[in-house]
Amino acid sequence: MDADAFRTRCDAYREATEIYLNRLFLDNDPWQKLYESMRYSLLSGGKRLRPMLTLECARLGGIRDWRDALPFACALELVHTYSLIHDDLPCMDDDELRRGKPTNHVVFGETMATLAGDALQAEAYRLIAEAPELTEAAKLEAVRSLARASGASGMVAGQVLDLTDYGHDRETLATLCDRKTCFMLKAAAELGCAAANASAELTAALARYASLLGLAFQIRDDLLDVIGDEATFGKPIGSDKAEGKTTFADLLGADGCRAEVRRLTDEACAALENVGDAEFLVALARRLAERTK
Amino acid sequence: MDADAFRTRCDAYREATEIYLNRLFLDNDPWQKLYESMRYSLLSGGKRLRPMLTLECARLGGIRDWRDALPFACALELVHTYSLIHDDLPCMDDDELRRGKPTNHVVFGETMATLAGDALQAEAYRLIAEAPELTEAAKLEAVRSLARASGASGMVAGQVLDLTDYGHDRETLATLCDRKTCFMLKAAAELGCAAANASAELTAALARYASLLGLAFQIRDDLLDVIGDEATFGKPIGSDKAEGKTTFADLLGADGCRAEVRRLTDEACAALENVGDAEFLVALARRLAERTK
Numbered sequence: 001m002d003a004d005a006f007r008t009r010c011d012a013y014r015e016a017t018e019i020y021l022n023r024l025f026l027d028n029d030p031w032q033k034l035y036e037s038m039r040y041s042l043l044s045g046g047k048r049l050r051p052m053l054t055l056e057c058a059r060l061g062g063i064r065d066w067r068d069a070l071p072f073a074c075a076l077e078l079v080h081t082y083s084l085i086h087d088d089l090p091c092m093d094d095d096e097l098r099r100g101k102p103t104n105h106v107v108f109g110e111t112m113a114t115l116a117g118d119a120l121q122a123e124a125y126r127l128i129a130e131a132p133e134l135t136e137a138a139k140l141e142a143v144r145s146l147a148r149a150s151g152a153s154g155m156v157a158g159q160v161l162d163l164t165d166y167g168h169d170r171e172t173l174a175t176l177c178d179r180k181t182c183f184m185l186k187a188a189a190e191l192g193c194a195a196a197n198a199s200a201e202l203t204a205a206l207a208r209y210a211s212l213l214g215l216a217f218q219i220r221d222d223l224l225d226v227i228g229d230e231a232t233f234g235k236p237i238g239s240d241k242a243e244g245k246t247t248f249a250d251l252l253g254a255d256g257c258r259a260e261v262r263r264l265t266d267e268a269c270a271a272l273e274n275v276g277d278a279e280f281l282v283a284l285a286r287r288l289a290e291r292t293k
Numbered sequence: 294m295d296a297d298a299f300r301t302r303c304d305a306y307r308e309a310t311e312i313y314l315n316r317l318f319l320d321n322d323p324w325q326k327l328y329e330s331m332r333y334s335l336l337s338g339g340k341r342l343r344p345m346l347t348l349e350c351a352r353l354g355g356i357r358d359w360r361d362a363l364p365f366a367c368a369l370e371l372v373h374t375y376s377l378i379h380d381d382l383p384c385m386d387d388d389e390l391r392r393g394k395p396t397n398h399v400v401f402g403e404t405m406a407t408l409a410g411d412a413l414q415a416e417a418y419r420l421i422a423e424a425p426e427l428t429e430a431a432k433l434e435a436v437r438s439l440a441r442a443s444g445a446s447g448m449v450a451g452q453v454l455d456l457t458d459y460g461h462d463r464e465t466l467a468t469l470c471d472r473k474t475c476f477m478l479k480a481a482a483e484l485g486c487a488a489a490n491a492s493a494e495l496t497a498a499l500a501r502y503a504s505l506l507g508l509a510f511q512i513r514d515d516l517l518d519v520i521g522d523e524a525t526f527g528k529p530i531g532s533d534k535a536e537g538k539t540t541f542a543d544l545l546g547a548d549g550c551r552a553e554v555r556r557l558t559d560e561a562c563a564a565l566e567n568v569g570d571a572e573f574l575v576a577l578a579r580r581l582a583e584r585t586k
């Protein structure tokens with residue numbers, strides 16, 4: 001797939017996602033400040049990787065119109081956004097900036113930020129349950145998949161490991177990344193497949209791709225943190241331990257990270273072997289493996 | 294319905310609920326501390342009013358065995374528990390005691406308490422989606438009802454009003470109570486009806502009963518706060534404004550509260566007029582109206 005075709009499809013998915021999200025939480029209710037807080041983080045210009053995965057998987061699964069899967073795609077983005085708002089709270093990572101903007105609690109206060117996250121999680125399930133064009137079976141499968149991926153042995157478990165257990169060995173770090181990142185990307189693929197009523201085989205292949213993509217993404221992230229530091233501050237690789245957290249860069253070194261990202265990306269693409277028309281997902285994996293931000 | 298029969302049924306519902314909840318989050322995972330935190334609040338001896346409503350409504354709706362509705366009943370209790378944990382956080386009401394025990398964040402820390410709440414919310418939807426004995430239509434209706442009741446224009450909206458807007462008039466206070474309390478009790482009735490695939494008429498009647506019960510419950514709560522203060526500290530009625538919040542006791546006075554609880558309880562029971570076998574719900578409303586704790 002050439003660069004233009006890839007970008008055109010990316011733009012179509014992203015634009016539809018932005019339009020859908022932008023219509024949410026606009027009512028003029030007495031608790032409007034809550035909506036403002038939710039919209040502030042929801043519309044702060046993420047990559048929309050999860051919605052893109054859902055929409056492309058729905059397309060590959062043979063959905064009539066991929067736009068019908070937008071409620072599922074955006075439900076994932078709501079859960080992702082709630083997790084970012086709560087991750088940034090003073091009692092979590094205590095971050096004041098995200099994507100170059102003040103974090104939610106810096107702008108709206110801790111109370112409202114906590115409540116905005118809580119509300120976004122509930123609203124994700126509302127979007128799924130109310131999706132107008134999809135079957136009951138599809139919606140229920142989506143609820144099941146999202147709840148498992150984001151719950152007590154999913155995303156939240158990953159966050160617990162991240163925040164409470166410093167000095168990880170490779171196994172713990174792999175588990176952490178699996179729960180915190182891979183589970184939600186896998187859910188993104190599964191929700192797309194559910195929307196299209198795809199076969200179990202196709203769903204398994206796309207879920208495997210998404211999960212490997214998630215691990216490669218996280219390792220690339222850890223590497224970029226280190227490379228960024230080298231360029232900006234001249235710090236040696238592996239010294240960025242301000243938070244005391246072990247990263248893949250610590251365990252593998254920069255070259256080791258590069259090799260692992262390559263390997264995982266190849267493996268992710270290999271999972272698509274029997275998936276027809278998979279050029280977009282292959283191109284997506286290759287681009288994420290080489291991204292510089 | 295005589296007192297013994299009422300108590301026997303209450304006990305059956307409560308016991309089944311406790312057993313069901315007690316089986317959750319017991320795995321020996323590396324994030325076991327999260328499970329401990331979730332279980333600490335989940336099993337801290339609440340009234341189990343929401344599960345009781347769900348189970349009784351399922352029974353009235355003609356479900357084969359009311360135990361089949363336990364996943365729905367307990368999903369409501371998970372959401373209720375998450376809301377209590379988050380409500381108690383330092384950035385919310387900053388409470389150190391609940392039901393005579395240290396609050397979740399006092400025992401497990403703010404980080405874990407926030408995450409326990411987040412996980413409980415997701416797990417509620419997992420329980421619904423995985424309920425073994427119920428139909429897809431029932432589960433989807435339950436997801437829709439719970440998400441609407443607890444989301445951005447439901448329970449969270451009520452909490453926003455409660456925390457950010459002191460000095461309420463009666464209309465705002467009624468809206469606050471409606472969103473924060475009544476919506477979830479209404480959902481409890483709706484989930485029971487969904488589990489039993491009850492008719493729209495029966496569902497509407499039971500939802501109306503539950504909503505009126507919620508308002509009566511809250512007014513009785515406000516009254517008990519004041520009566521409790523009088524007995525314990527000799528403070529005059531209406532002076533308990535340590536948090537600067539207006540309550541129904543401020544707006545109506547003690548006698549006004551009593552009269553309003555009576556009126557709402559009568560109205561709730563009247564909503565059951567065409568519901569056969571409603572003695573348990575009538576007895577429940579009458580008991581809640583006279584409760585002293």
